[in-house]
Amino acid sequence: MIETLLPPAVVSVHAFADIPGEAPYPGEQDLVARAVETRRREFVTARRCAREALGKLGHVPGPIRSGPRREPVWPAGVVGSITHCAGYRAAAVARGTDLAGLGIDAEPHEALPEGVGETVTVGGEPDLLRRLDREDPTRHWGRLLFSAKESVYKAWYPLTGRWLGFEDAELSIDPAGGGFTARVLVDGGRIDGGPPLAVLHGRWLIARGLIVTAVTVPR
Numbered sequence: 001m002i003e004t005l006l007p008p009a010v011v012s013v014h015a016f017a018d019i020p021g022e023a024p025y026p027g028e029q030d031l032v033a034r035a036v037e038t039r040r041r042e043f044v045t046a047r048r049c050a051r052e053a054l055g056k057l058g059h060v061p062g063p064i065r066s067g068p069r070r071e072p073v074w075p076a077g078v079v080g081s082i083t084h085c086a087g088y089r090a091a092a093v094a095r096g097t098d099l100a101g102l103g104i105d106a107e108p109h110e111a112l113p114e115g116v117g118e119t120v121t122v123g124g125e126p127d128l129l130r131r132l133d134r135e136d137p138t139r140h141w142g143r144l145l146f147s148a149k150e151s152v153y154k155a156w157y158p159l160t161g162r163w164l165g166f167e168d169a170e171l172s173i174d175p176a177g178g179g180f181t182a183r184v185l186v187d188g189g190r191i192d193g194g195p196p197l198a199v200l201h202g203r204w205l206i207a208r209g210l211i212v213t214a215v216t217v218p219r
Contacts, residue, residue, distance in 0.1 A: 002083075002090045002104055005178075005203040005214040009098035011056045013049040014090035016208075018042070025051070027063025042084040047072075050082055050091035057093060071157060081154045088210050100194055101217030103154030103202075107147040109140055109211050117142045120149060120166040122185070132175055140211070144204055145171055147213045152182045152200050155215040159190045159197060169200075179203050180213070 003012045018041040024032055025047060032040045050072065051061050057078065065073045074080045080093035081104045088106045112120075121129070125145065132141040149166050156164045169182040180202050188197035202215035 001088075001205065001207060001210070002092060002106070002212050002214060005104075005205055005212065006092055007099075007216060010092050010094045010102065010216070011053045012090060012092040012104075013052045013056075014088065015045050015049055016088055018045045018089075022048070025061075025063055028065070031066055042089055046082045046084045046089040046091060049089055050080065050093065053080070053091050053093045054078065057095065069157065069163075071154070079158065081151075083150075083212075085210070087208075088212075090212075092214070096219070098219060099216055100192070100219045101155040101159045101215075103151040103156070103215040105147045105150035105154065105213050107143050107150075107211045109206055109209050110143060111140050112142045112146060116146070120146050122167045123170040125171060128171075128173065132173065136175060139175075139206060141173070144206070144211050144213070145173065147211050148173070148180045148182070148202055148204060148215075151202055151213040151215040155200060155217050156184075156188075156197060159192060159194065159217065160188065161191050173204075178205060182215070 022044050024044050032043045047064050059075055067073050072082050077096045079096050079099055079102045081102050082091045083104050083106045085106045092104050129141050153164045168186045169184050171182050173180045182200045184198055200215050204213045
């Protein structure tokens with residue numbers, strides 16, 4: 001499902017269910033040693049998807065550790081992203097020579113919890129969501145915006161090493177074409193010396209009761 005949002009250079013693997021009783025991969029046990037069972041299962045499955053995707057790029061299996069903000073630490077020369085929500089786990093990876101950055105996210109196609117919408121919108125986004133709701137009330141646009149900003153952050157952080165809050169990017173959403181654009185409202189300077197991240201582009205899809213979003217940063 002997530003593969004339809006990504007360019008050919010990206011390898012993705014997804015799963016709609018966990019393998020009962022699957023143990024954490026050697027070298028990753030401590031990352032979920034204190035996690036509740038639901039969290040442990042989603043972690044194990046998502047990491048398995050990531051290893052399978054890396055294998056398709058030619059990498060031998062190994063533990064995928066976490067960085068300071070719990071982001072996956074990829075092998076040298078690889079960019080990637082992992083997501084998981086109820087009923088879906090996915091990973092996407094690409095060679096760093098093909099893409100500079102990559103972020104994916106999945107959410108249940110449900111309304112955001114009460115009060116959350118106000119904390120994740122900025123600028124003209126509330127008006128945008130109201131307009132989209134009037135045009136198509138069958139889609140939970142607030143949750144889509146939330147997911148899109150999660151994908152933006154996942155692509156942003158490895159390139160900048162800095163936090164990006166929900167209030168730090170303003171989105172426009174194309175309801176017909178399945179795309180979105182994020183205008184970054186803070187300094188987008190990159191640690192790799194690439195051009196500042198001022199605008200990021202992504203795609204979205206609603207299917208099987210899920211919202212999936214993806215952002216790619218060209219090399």
